[in-house]
Amino acid sequence: MSYNTSHKGMPASISSRGRARIRAFAESLLDVRELAPGLGLLFVVLFFTLQTENFWSPETMTAISSVASTIAIVAVGVTMLMISGEFDLSVGQNFAFTPIVWALLFVSDGINQWLALIAALGLAGTVGVINGLITTVFGIPSFITTLGMFFVLEGLNNLLITGHQLIMFQPSITMWLLGAQIGNTPFYMPLVWMVIIAFVFWFVLTHLRYGNWVFATGGKVGPAKAMGVATIRVKRINFVMSALLAGLAGCMQFSYLHTVTQGQGQNYELLAITAAVLGGTSLFGGVGTVWGSVIGAYLLATIQIGLVLIGVPGSFYVTFIGVLLVIVVIANVRLGRFGGNQA
């Protein structure tokens, strides 16, 4: 409130008052954590719009949104968990494990599609329960717990489909709901689900008591506990959420592609963390937003597809992402945007 003090003694012109107001507005904009990644996405989109001829074509839109939607859904769960101060490295394998179980039950064993889906998601959730219990009961870093789970699931995935791929040709209501094209648009159902899920979790984080507790748990466990926040329960619930969303997103991918291999979701654990961090979520907990992670996922997808469009080999994009990630984190640390962890 004291930004005009240096102008004391000068005639208070309208322009200086106007400047103060603009400054106050700019400062309040800085509090919007999604601003920086949003501008980044805008820049990337502009760049590819100018550099390529077919960036806004339906095919490109389909490609970007289908990649981004599933990563974003996984990233939303990972973001919740990261804000509460934990990691989940098993989401990528869960992203394959859940649809594989679903497809095996539903396609091969002929179990009712809904029951099969519920069973598969139940298993995904169980993975989260185990991650949460092991981490909180034994007090070990979730990095290790979920790395272990990563390998456990990878092994199970190998065992379940032994190098084959599962293909589903027959139309079914569940797969339609999770992966169908939306009318004649270039967009598919995962996009709709992503918007719904992001909105729900945005509401949870910012408008529910639970959200308050998630931030407090990851921010500083000591005071949070002292204030009566059930930090252990918050972490456990977030592990389950993260696993469930990863499994659900995997089922959407399967429904969209009509096929699943054990390689589905490879690197997704890292891409989800990357999306979250690009979107402003702190690696140290206590800071982050759902929409930031969604924007982060779109950044990843846009760069991936855009680079292909300008003729860069498809597999090269991760190199670019790696560089971007490090730059963004350096910028965040420099700007002190990761909160009081330096203090």
Added chain:
Amino acid sequence: MSRSPVVADGAISVPEKRPAVDRTREPLFELRSISHSYGRNKAIFDVNLVVWPGEVVALVGDNGAGKSTLLKIFAGYLEPTSGSLRFMGEEVRFRTPARARALGIEAVYQDLAIVDQLSLWRNFFLGKEIVHKVGPLRILRRRRMRREAETAVAKLGLTRIRSVEQPVLALSGGERQSVAITRAIYFGAKLLLLDEPTASLSVRETRNVLASIERARDHDLGVLYIDHNMSHVLPVADRVVLLEHGRIVRTIDRGEVGVEELQELIARRAQKIDC
């Protein structure tokens, strides 16, 4: 130990007139012949200590004198090995700090007062959020909490943040404690426990924290606090309790001796401890 004058640079003033603590009332908290041992090491020997509502009791003594152990017993972090606790006339046993909190005993620690990344209003209401219940959902009443937090901290004159919507990481150690004390008053705490609230604070900040302590007393809270710095203890304490090797060796009432005499007494004692 500090041998600085009572009124440092005239910055921390000693209010001369203050209503005496009404000790005919029911005591707020009472320790009756409390002893505590850590394994074989006896830390507290047969301590009797009473805190009345609206009274500020300062616990002073050298490192290892047992101040922190006593505070932990008050806060429910430790169960004494022997002796009994009475809170508002009833015998109590705290098995957890949460139990003590539920009765209105609020411990404020400098580094545990606040979650840096949360905005001020979220910190203020953390764990005691005002919510609308809709089915299983507890929806935060954000506008109301924002407004109430704004009003409550308005008197603190916080200068480092622009609004209650901002994360509190910009707040200084003193401001954090002032916020925490204000929060305790707001939520109707009865006894406030402070562990070295003025350690490593500037003069101005110390004054603010002491003002918050006075405000707590004005709201009829009992305050028990540990401090090393006599010049911080004297302006606000109604009673100074000197601990040595786990025993209370001296209790000095504000009315009993003048401020300067008191300072001298403690300084002499402290000198002896300092060697």
